[in-house]
Amino acid sequence: MPEEKRMELEPIGIVRTEAFGKEVRARGHSSEVVLSKDLTGALDGLDDFSHIFVIFWMHKIYEPKRRTIKVNPRGRRDLPLVGIFATRTPYHPNPIGLTLVELLGVEDNVLTVLGLDAFDGTPVLDIKPFDHWDMVDNVQVPDWWKRLEKERSERGQTSLSGPAGRSKKQGTVEN
Numbered sequence: 471m472p473e474e475k476r477m478e479l480e481p482i483g484i485v486r487t488e489a490f491g492k493e494v495r496a497r498g499h500s501s502e503v504v505l506s507k508d509l510t511g512a513l514d515g516l517d518d519f520s521h522i523f524v525i526f527w528m529h530k531i532y533e534p535k536r537r538t539i540k541v542n543p544r545g546r547r548d549l550p551l552v553g554i555f556a557t558r559t560p561y562h563p564n565p566i567g568l569t570l571v572e573l574l575g576v577e578d579n580v581l582t583v584l585g586l587d588a589f590d591g592t593p594v595l596d597i598k599p600f601d602h603w604d605m606v607d608n609v610q611v612p613d614w615w616k617r618l619e620k621e622r623s624e625r626g627q628t629s630l631s632g633p634a635g636r637s638k639k640q641g642t643v644e645n
């Protein structure tokens with residue numbers, strides 16, 4: 471175990487969205503990330519990026535769920551039981567959300583983003599730009615993930631957002 475047992479994190483802002491419950495999973499919905507006013511200057515230059523990572527704290531997770539060790543992805547019994555670290559379940563010991571979103575605009579301390587799967591009122595911990603360092607060519611994923619992806623594409627949903635470069639229009643991002 472690491473020596474440091476506890477860490478203090480301070481939210482830098484909050485998510486604002488009209489999407490409710492499962493609606494936050496819909497990639498076409500927009501949200502606002504409202505940062506503390508005193509961080510407005512820290513956003514200078516961010517607008518030149520088309521996509522950003524939003525890191526947030528899933529504050530509504532029922533505490534005992536943070537001790538989960540294995541899950542069936544998406545709660546589906548027809549998919550294999552795997553360790554939580556092999557999934558995007560919110561039931562991690564630290565319920566940190568990491569979502570790649572399309573940045574639609576920056577105005578003062580408010581970012582408008584597309585595809586943020588966080589509830590209204592979610593505390594935001596950090597923002598980072600997405601760039602080519604995060605791109606990889608040979609991605610390996612398990613069969614259960616491929617199966618989910620196939621089902622998604624059959625429903626007409628795509629997993630990646632638009633063309634490279636700034637589109638400033640609606641696209642989809644899937645985690």
Ligand SMILES: C[S@@+](CC[C@H](N)C(=O)[O-])C[C@H]1O[C@@H](n2cnc3c(N)ncnc32)[C@H](O)[C@@H]1O
Pocket residue numbers: 491492494495527528529530531558559560566567568569587588589591592593645
């Ligand atoms: C599966 S998690 C994935 C989050 C992020 N994309 C990631 O991979 O880390 C996203 C789900 O967590 C739930 N969620 C979002 N915000 C939350 C919050 N503040 N508290 C608890 N659950 C939340 C919603 O059900 C949402 O669909």
